[in-house]
Amino acid sequence: MRTPVTLVTGASGEIGHGLITRLAGTGRPIVTIDLAPLDPSLHRLVLREFTGSITDSTLLERVLAEFEVDLIFHLAALLSTRAEFTPITAHHVNVDGTLTLLEFAQREGESHGRTVLFLYPSSVAAYGLPDLQTKARVGRIREDEWNTPRTMYGCNKLYCEHLGRYYARFYKQLAAHATGRVDFRSVRFPGLISAVTMPAGGTSDYAPEMIHAAARGEPYTCFVRPDTRIPFMAMPDAISALLDLAKAPRENLTRTAYNLTAFSPTAQEIHDAVVAAFPGGVVQWTTDEKRQSIVDSWPQDVDDGAARRDWGFAPVYDFSSAFEKYLIPNVRERYR
Ligand code: SER
Numbered sequence: 001m002r003t004p005v006t007l008v009t010g011a012s013g014e015i016g017h018g019l020i021t022r023l024a025g026t027g028r029p030i031v032t033i034d035l036a037p038l039d040p041s042l043h044r045l046v047l048r049e050f051t052g053s054i055t056d057s058t059l060l061e062r063v064l065a066e067f068e069v070d071l072i073f074h075l076a077a078l079l080s081t082r083a084e085f086t087p088i089t090a091h092h093v094n095v096d097g098t099l100t101l102l103e104f105a106q107r108e109g110e111s112h113g114r115t116v117l118f119l120y121p122s123s124v125a126a127y128g129l130p131d132l133q134t135k136a137r138v139g140r141i142r143e144d145e146w147n148t149p150r151t152m153y154g155c156n157k158l159y160c161e162h163l164g165r166y167y168a169r170f171y172k173q174l175a176a177h178a179t180g181r182v183d184f185r186s187v188r189f190p191g192l193i194s195a196v197t198m199p200a201g202g203t204s205d206y207a208p209e210m211i212h213a214a215a216r217g218e219p220y221t222c223f224v225r226p227d228t229r230i231p232f233m234a235m236p237d238a239i240s241a242l243l244d245l246a247k248a249p250r251e252n253l254t255r256t257a258y259n260l261t262a263f264s265p266t267a268q269e270i271h272d273a274v275v276a277a278f279p280g281g282v283v284q285w286t287t288d289e290k291r292q293s294i295v296d297s298w299p300q301d302v303d304d305g306a307a308r309r310d311w312g313f314a315p316v317y318d319f320s321s322a323f324e325k326y327l328i329p330n331v332r333e334r335y336r
Helices: 014-024 057-066 080-085 087-112 132-138 152-170 206-215 235-247 267-277 289-296 305-311 319-334
Strands: 004-009 030-034 048-051 068-074 116-123 182-189 191-193 220-222 232-234 257-259 283-285
Touching (some): 004 014, 014 030, 014 235, 030 057, 057 087, 068 087, 080 289, 191 206, 206 267, 232 235, 232 319, 267 283, 267 319
Parallel strands (some): 004 030, 068 116, 116 182, 220 283
């Protein structure tokens, strides 16, 4: 009898870092996959670490042969800015990788005669607004509005939400004896800000970069205009959301993909909070037009009412408490 385990892909990334720490507290064995080796502090917390790509089916065969995976957090992805430099690679990792994992989950479920829970972080990048006037006019938007992403990453995330819905609801509907074994659930994360790790290759990175640079006493050149406004959330709330959605009774869920948000500051407001906490912080503003056009196409706010109703999403941190109680003390500690 193999032990049931939780599989985390992209485990070395920002979300993986926080998630593994929280999952380890539950006592359930964790198996990870990432191209990069895990930080030693995380390595200690996992049963088995596989170093390699989620697109490598031989690697997944090994996981399938050794473990009974009944819960998957599929975090591995190339983020929005990086994906624009290598769109074909991004598609391969973000889409083919997710399809491979969904099929892996289906086969795990078949071989153990049970459903595999599949948690997937989608993104605010799944939206695409045509211009700033429209962005200002529409304000807070719901999941099914403006699903016309401008980036490769956004297209990948939106499509994979649909692939997940297919595996969960309509898998091989024309084939006799086929049963869907994947319980797919996803959240559209806003920009995430962690006090302990730095993002790589995203377009919402200006917020965490500004905070961490100021705490290190280094100047920062912000690549978006001061009036740029998109939704954000503190990392501990993002981790809690994934864990809460995983625990929610299936019958309560009315959607495959849920909007989440906690606060929607402008880059100027982030700057002001950073400078108030770290008075030496120096920020220059030099707009990168391409990265600006990406965040301009993302909504300034999202309606997360469905997540609140269906599974009780309720972030702990708003803008002030995220800074006062989470970011400032922990970032200060980190660079002390
Ligand atoms: N934070 C991500 C990015 O900027 C969006 O999911 O790419």
